[in-house]
Amino acid sequence: MKKTGSSVVLPQIILDEVRGLYKKALTDRILTLEKNVNNVNLLLIDSSEYIKTKAINIDQETNTYLEFVKKKLKIRNILPYNNSFLPIISQRAIDRKKTAGIDGQGFRDTLIWLTIKDYALNCQEKQITFISVNTDDFASSDKTQLHESLQTECDEIGIRINYFKTLKEFIENHSVKIDFITYDWIEKNLNYDAVSEAIMDFLNGSEKRSIITWIEYEINEECVGYKAINFESTADTNLSVYEMSDDRLIINLTMEGYSQFEFTIRSDGYWNDDYDYTDRTIEMSTDVIAEITITLIDKKIVDFEVHDFSI
Incomplete structure (x- = not known):
């Protein structure tokens, strides 16, 4: 990224999901820790030897983690929610159109797709690289490129979205061109x-x-x-x-x-x-x-x- 002068662009919904996953993981581990500490204390005869756990502010730690992620990945551009996408998301779900899922349940993936497509349309280069392990909703049948229907959407508005399953795949593919x-x-x-x-x-x-x-x-x-x-x-x-x-x-x-x-x-x-x-x-x-x-x-x-x- 340094060599290409690029930066990470993150839709707000992904950042919110990271927040939710981290907060849940931290909460679960704290509860497990407290349970194990209580089990140990039950076996101790002398109460003065009881193990004491430190109180952790989960919300504060979650915010600290998000700041760490943004700094680590040098994220300067977070794409906000766009309320105008709601009718489009609803229609895609009704039509079972790609990213909405077979049962029309893919609200999150559809919002991600519309957000990155809109960003690509409005940036100077008219293209971005999109990395997602969700090959079922975004990838072609051979898992190597963007799904055909999504590629058609890009072609219709003159943008290019380069799809990769993983960071490793992206680095191996992209670096060869510019090494x-x-x-x-x-x-x-x-x-x-x-x-x-x-x-x-x-x-x-x-x-x-x-x-x-x-x-x-x-x-x-x-x-x-x-x-x-x-x-x-x-x-x-x-x-x-x-x-x-x-x-x-x-x-x-x-x-x-x-x-x-x-x-x-x-x-x-x-x-x-x-x-x-x-x-x-x-x-x-x-x-x-x-x-x-x-x-x-x-x-x-x-x-x-x-x-x-x-x-």
């Missing part, structure tokens, strides 16, 4: 000269005010223009990869380096014969961090774009 993408692979396959030219074009054509503000702060004089004359890459960092719905791979890469600029400085107080300010040119170099997006098709770089920088 080859490393800093060394990028260094061997990316045309760094072309990228440097693109970065200079970007520096000269975008956010000019920020560069002028920077040089004016550095030299405490007015700058009326500049030109980036080179960019030298020194390191690539913050590599992340994303698989698009059309099978393209998008690499987001931070390229660190330094650039040399020519600045036109207007010196206040110096006049020429035409009573105009006197301009002069100075050169300065500074560190530049550029954000690059690289597009891959069939393990080949087909395009790249500079979309941001900082100095």
